[in-house]
Amino acid sequence: MxxxxxxxxxxxxxxxxxxxxxxxxxxxxxxxxxxxxxxxxxxxxxxxxxxxxxxxxxxxxxxxxxxxxxxxxxxxxxxxxxxxxxxxxxxxxxxxxxxxxxxxxxxxxxxxxxxxxxxSRFQPEIEAWIAEQAGREDWFTARAEWLGAVFTGDSPYARSPWRREKGALWDVGPHALSVLLPVLGDVRRVTAAAPGPGDTVHVVLEHDRGASSVLTLSLTAPTAAAGAVVELRGGAGVTSLPESAGDxxxxxxxxxxxxxxxxxxxxxxxxDAAFGLRVTEILAAAQGLLDAPAGRPVA
CATH class of the missing domain: 3.40.50.720 (NAD(P)-binding Rossmann-like Domain)
Structure with a gap:
């Protein structure tokens, strides 16, 4: 081609x-x-x-x-x-x-x-883990922490204008959602979104299979604290996203x-593009809560 x-x-x-x-x-x-x-x-x-x-x-x-x-x-x-x-x-x-x-x-x-x-969806170890977890329907809750240190050190992306403007929600948020959605199902409500230090964002999601998840996203974490963790808890116990050796x-x-x-x-x-649209819609809903005036009820 x-x-x-x-x-x-x-x-x-x-x-x-x-x-x-x-x-x-x-x-x-x-x-x-x-x-x-x-x-x-x-x-x-x-x-x-x-x-x-x-x-x-x-x-x-x-x-x-x-x-x-x-x-x-x-x-x-x-x-x-x-x-x-x-x-x-x-x-x-x-x-x-x-x-x-x-x-x-x-x-x-x-x-x-x-x-x-x-x-992550094109790394064999993670792809296999997602497929295995998606076959179970009794997940209760999940947490995803996707923490980068992009704006410290000599990262070539430190000068990225859109990353500086949009921050972690839009840069690493898609990674977290790409792992959680095939396992927990679509998001029916973004129930909360709150800022943390730097560009850090905390987002709480309600999934249509009944589970809830919490995302912690940052591009401004200390270098020693950077990394990605996804943990699922349910009737089968606890399982975590495996590391991938691929680049x-x-x-x-x-x-x-x-x-x-x-x-x-x-x-x-x-x-596909339809999945990419759904991820964007969820991120936009979270952004809307972050931008809402203080005291506004959470939708």
């Missing part, structure tokens, strides 16, 4: 481009970016061609891999879908439910395949497999 890359930032350079270059089933045709000089530099590093015009790239490919910031992903994703191009998207799908819905509707109306890259490129290779399979079979992947 001929595929192009949209985006030229650190995530495009260190994850998407290496995966597209290495994948046996993908032909990495070229890269487009909002800054042509950055596209030229990335293309040179990864042995492909830079495109100055997005439509020219779309004319030459069957699919696109999008590594743009979430506030910039929706418009080119809709444009690519309308052109009949399959979509390998990044999380979150957008930072508003309206924009995420536009992508999901374009995918549904055109019938193109879509896969949203939630890293982002390995996970993206598996996401590429998923896109090829969805395009070939016509069967939607569990992490």
């Amino acid at each position: 001929r595929i192009g890359l949209l985006g030229t930032g650190p995530w495009a350079d260190t994850a998407h481009a290496p995966a597209l270059r290495r994948h046996d089933g993908l032909d990495f045709v070229g890269v487009w970016g909002r800054r042509p000089e950055a596209a030229e530099e990335l293309a040179a590093r990864h042995g492909t061609r830079a495109y100055a015009d997005l439509d020219a790239l779309l004319d030459d490919v069957e699919a696109v891999s999008i590594a743009l910031s979430p506030d910039a992903q929706a418009e080119p994703a809709v444009r690519a879908a309308r052109a009949g191009r399959h979509l390998l998207l990044d999380k979150p799908l957008a930072v508003t439910a309206e924009h995420a819905r536009a992508v999901a509707e374009a995918v549904r109306e055109t019938g193109v395949a879509s896969v949203v890259f939630f890293t 982002a490129v390995s996970a993206l290779l598996r996401a590429g497999d998923a896109l090829l399979d969805a395009a070939r079979t016509g069967r939607p992947h569990p992490c």
